[in-house]
Amino acid sequence: MIARRIRVHGLVQGVGFRWSMAHEARSLGLVGWVRNRSDGSVEAHAEGDTAAIEALVAWSHEGPRFARVTHVEVDDAQPIGAVIFDIEP
Template structure:
């Protein structure tokens, strides 16, 4: 399987994404794909995340994040390409 170059994305997730175990699901899913980064709730009810890793894994993660855990209802994901920071591990903030 090709890994592709390392890439990084900053994401803001809109919809019913707080109080539905979205952050825990994100940590588990990102770790299973070998990604680094973090996820946190924002005061406005959105969830913010940074993903870093092989570009194919980042794309798979973003695709999965449109569905998220069972009780989530993701309306849209804002994303922008950023420079990788060399993060290691994936954490909930």
Template sequence: MESHDKDEPLETRLVQVLGQVQGVGYREACVRRARELGVTGWVRNRTDGSVEAMLQGSPEQVAALCAWLSEGMSAALVEALEVTEMPPPFARFDNFERLPTL
């Protein structure tokens, strides 16, 4: 999928992924999947053992990545997603990247 058009409506969501999601390649897999879907934003580990991601894209793109985040990958055990809608105005992200641990 291609990244979103500058004129298309965007959704921005902050997602916290709870479970056994660190140390298994989850963030790298998330970056790959986000880029495949055309979602922009970032992902990082948190010191509490969760993974946090800021997602931006069309409603369909964001929903598809949230679905992937909830399933995770075979080495991860996702227990829950906490999704927070970020109301406009918000900055537009240019790509999807991995950030340092918070």
């Protein structure tokens, strides 16, 4: 199991990005969380197998239909032992 911190920049708030990312992550069997940041980006912590994490990162470059992603940052993270993929306020 690996963990990654993903930050997505662009028009990513108010377009269903968190809900869509949580749905995608759950379908890939990942656990963690996703939340909006005060700077207008979306941040996620994802844990799971390498292929699933890579698939979520690839999805993050597009996001849901109305998102306009300009930049995605991906950093290694420490697993936190999450048991679901949650949407944080």
